Amino acid sequence: AQSVTQPDIHITVSEGASLELRCNYSYGATPYLFWYVQSPGQGLQLLLKYFSGDTLVQGIKGFEAEFKRSQSSFNLRKPSVHWSDAAEYFCAVGAHLSGSEKLVFGKGTKLTVNP
Template sequence: AQSVTQPDIHITVSEGASLELRCNYSYGATPYLFWYVQSPGQGLQLLLKYFSGDTLVQGIKGFEAEFKRSQSSFNLRKPSVHWSDAAEYFCAVGLRWGSNYKLTFGKGTLLTVNP
């Protein structure tokens, strides 16, 4: 069965510092991979996704993620964090399920940004 692991429950960075959030997956084939962000009291917003092709994916809000097949990872990065990036981040793996795709979500990483 597919699974997603986000090893870091909570990360704190200073504003302006670089950020890397880790995501590892377990799946037999190349999965579809996603990163979502959730601000307090709100639903999830899709940051970026990887289906195939270039392993470095650009997303919204200055985020990028790199798919590394050899490490079964899809880490999210941002070169300079802004205070507004404080939120919870979820990695997800998509598995084809009938005519749709079923997403398995990681348990999330809470990002705190210090001024």
């Protein structure tokens, strides 16, 4: 069964600093990978996804993520964080190739942005 690990529960960065949120997955085949963001009181908004092809994917709000099969990772990055990026970030893996439709989420990383 697939699983996702987000090792950092909480990260604090200063506005303008770079950001990297870690995500490691476990899945036997090529996974479908997603990053979602959840602002307080809001739903889950898709930031970006990887299905196949170029391993560096661009998303909304200036985010990007790189799929590294050898490390089973899909880390999220942003070169310069804005105060509005403060939110909780969830990495998720889908196992569509096995016929399963569910997404399996990590526990999330809460991002605090200091002025």
